[in-house]
Amino acid sequence: MFLPASDLLRMTPHQPDRSKENPKTQRAKAGPVLLRLGSMAASWVGRHRVFALGALLLLLVAVIVGLSTLAEKEQHTISAIPDEGQERIEVQVLNATGEKNLALEVTEYLRGRGFDVVELGNADMPQSAATVVIDRCGRPEPARRVAAALGVPSPQVVSKPDRGLYLDVTVVLGRDFRKLQPKE
Numbered sequence: 001m002f003l004p005a006s007d008l009l010r011m012t013p014h015q016p017d018r019s020k021e022n023p024k025t026q027r028a029k030a031g032p033v034l035l036r037l038g039s040m041a042a043s044w045v046g047r048h049r050v051f052a053l054g055a056l057l058l059l060l061v062a063v064i065v066g067l068s069t070l071a072e073k074e075q076h077t078i079s080a081i082p083d084e085g086q087e088r089i090e091v092q093v094l095n096a097t098g099e100k101n102l103a104l105e106v107t108e109y110l111r112g113r114g115f116d117v118v119e120l121g122n123a124d125m126p127q128s129a130a131t132v133v134i135d136r137c138g139r140p141e142p143a144r145r146v147a148a149a150l151g152v153p154s155p156q157v158v159s160k161p162d163r164g165l166y167l168d169v170t171v172v173l174g175r176d177f178r179k180l181q182p183k184e
Contacts, residue, residue: 089142090167092119096128097175106150106173109182113149118167128174135159135169142168151180 091110095103103120110117133152135143138161146169147157 092170094123096123131174151182
């Protein structure tokens with residue numbers, strides 16, 4: 001004989017099979033079982049109050065850390081925009097060193113100095129020995145400013161205008177990058 005799931009939930013291991021009883025009688029007898037379950041839950045909370053408070057405190061700390069990280073990211077993005085009246089230089093940073101996350105590191109560095117890095121990634125070329133700053137807009141001054149910020153010497157600043165890129169400067173990071181002396 002099979003019992004419906006609702007009847008199984010109302011039974012405890014010590015209860016006899018009452019499947020043949022009147023449904024109203026069954027519901028009336030289920031009341032004390034539910035009361036016992038409620039008192040067991042209240043007892044558990046009472047015994048584990050310290051655990052519950054600790055979990056709540058941990059959740060609160062996680063939310064605060066998450067919000068502060070989000071606020072830092074928003075603030076960092078805002079600092080990448082130059083002051084009014086200052087020319088906005090759009091930069092592409094490409095990593096040709098094989099060193100992981102170097103393009104991201106340089107992007108954050110340049111944004112902190114007011115440059116607008118609009119693209120970053122790995123270069124589609126073999127590893128480069130020298131870091132090169134490339135003028136893409138046909139005006140050498142923006143490339144010189146980026147080169148000065150990174151410490152790239154003048155001979156490594158070249159002009160290859162490409163209006164199809166919609167940016168001012170490309171930086172190709174070479175293996176010499178860690179040896180460069182940026183001008184503060």
